[in-house]
Amino acid sequence: MAENEISSDIPAVPEETEPLNPPPRYFVRLNPSEKVQHMLFVISFFMLALTGLMLWLPERTFHFLGSTQESVFFFRSLLHRIFGTVMMLVCAYHVYYLIFRPAGRRWLRDMMVRKKDITDFFYNMLYLVGIRDEPPEFDRFSYKHKMEYGALIAGTTLMSVTGLILWSESYWDKFLIDVSALIHGMEAILACLAVMVWHLYEVHLRPHKFPIDNMWLTGIIDEAEMKEEYPFHYKKIMSDPELQKIYVREGLKQDG
């Protein structure tokens, strides 16, 4: 990592066609709108998980609070509904974004599952077990992103529908409420575990990323990381000036 940073900041040996001392180049992974969407989603996901899992705490967890427990429970319920609404609004905006915004349409196009993802998956597995020496060249979104994105769509849809049913319980058949409560709980366990194992590893624990990948705040990554992780997308951008206008930023500070 250290060597990569140095080589990208102050390239000692000029590369083949590059001019001497070019300004450092950064690549956009998340644009400002996507950053805000992600941020709202993170906050609401965390709060929903927290206030939801509180229902399953053992019996005497909050007994030391005495009569304050009741207020704790009241605000738990209130916050769960508030952040549930926030999450649903973010998702609704995201759908709008995917359909009506050029950047969103590009996102949707890049997120579509292709034949390359399936071959990438197998090649990457072979790479991970040590049979192949190099990982496959990933496009803008690798199979990891696409799986997670798909799971997110399925998960939030299920959680929203069952959550709304539970919120308006008096109007429904008790059986439907039972089914909703079961799915809401099971899906919550699945989502929390998946986020912990899949997403938090990718952005926190992964070598090169520890303790945290700042990309969710900055929205950009440097050229070395781009070449390393998304080489296919890098090549595509470099061969297309239109894409360069969208994805390449020059001379920005990484913390900006």
Next chain:
Amino acid sequence: MRLSRGDDMVYPDFQFHSATRGMVAVFLKLIFLAVFGLLFLAGIVFAQTEAAPDEENCLICHRYPVLGRYDENGNRRVYYINDQLYANSVHGKLRCKSCHVDLDKIPHENVKKVDCSTQCHIKDPSSNREFSHKNMVQKYQHSVHGMGAGEPNGFPEDRPTCTYCHGNETYNPYAYAGFWGKSEELSRETLARCQGCHTDKTWTKKIYAHFTHRMRRRRNQDEIIKLCTSCHEDEKKMERHGLEAVSTFKDTFHWTLVKYDVQNAPDCITCHIPVGYTTHEIQPRTDPVSPVYKENRIKTCSNQGGIQTCHPAATMKFAEGRVHAYGTKVQLLADEDVATAKTREGEPLLMARAREEISAEEVFHYKVLSWISLIYKILIAGVIGFMSVHQLLDFRRTRKKNKKEANHGGK
């Protein structure tokens, strides 16, 4: 001698250096002196409080705290009566023999259990007649818990008696917690106001306790659930009466509110004995007078007339469903074709009741829920398992690659 639970404690052996030992001994002596001094003072202060009139001289023996024995089942029976506690209890004005009849011989022979429907020699201030719990006992006998016209299924010992729920714990010094028992909310200030006019402190205290006791719940939700489940969670006991054990209440959202001590939290009696019904006349849910009878459920769920806000907008569709999760009866019917050869005692009755009470629709609902649960379990295990393996491999591989690069860079 076992006076209290504290005696079971094992005291650790303290080891002191010889230099400090003398100081510790002096210190301990001072503590002992202080404790005994305090006890002595307390004795003087509390000796002045009223004691029960003991006209029958029962306290000659029963005032000794060690009076008691272990019975055939190994239960500790305490025959000690604390006269001050007794005087402050609901029955403080009664003589012992008003309830404990046939105790003329010493040592006592043929001791019968106290019958709460006995007529006691105390006047009911409302009617000026001799007071008795007889009418309550009669009502209770016709409830689902009572014996009615005799025990249809046998096992009369399973039926709760009066004292099973009305445990007047003040008689038992070991269960006694604090001067007011469990009634922490009794206001000393209010009581002091009463005592301004009513100079007989014992009488005032008793009447005050009697009224306030009925103004609020005697047991909180958690305690009610413990009381009811002390029988209703007992699978064997329930099976022989053709009932399923209430093991599934704690799967409901109602229980979650109880866990957080929410004032409005629904416990057993919130739905089974709502406002307008009495505990002593509780009936099975198949009886049209029961609050959980299908037709009455909207009223029960919306809790009209009660001060608790439950489900004010409840519709019939919502109210007629199952509240407790699916229990033994549905499971029996669902597994019927698979496992027919169960021979546990009492199961035929439970099975017959299950066939009578559980509709095919309910069995279908149970099956759907079980399937969803199973699918999710497999999904969670599969997905999270795959993810963990993938990420572990990724971690190993990335570190290996880093090491290789670092080595090459070094050379």
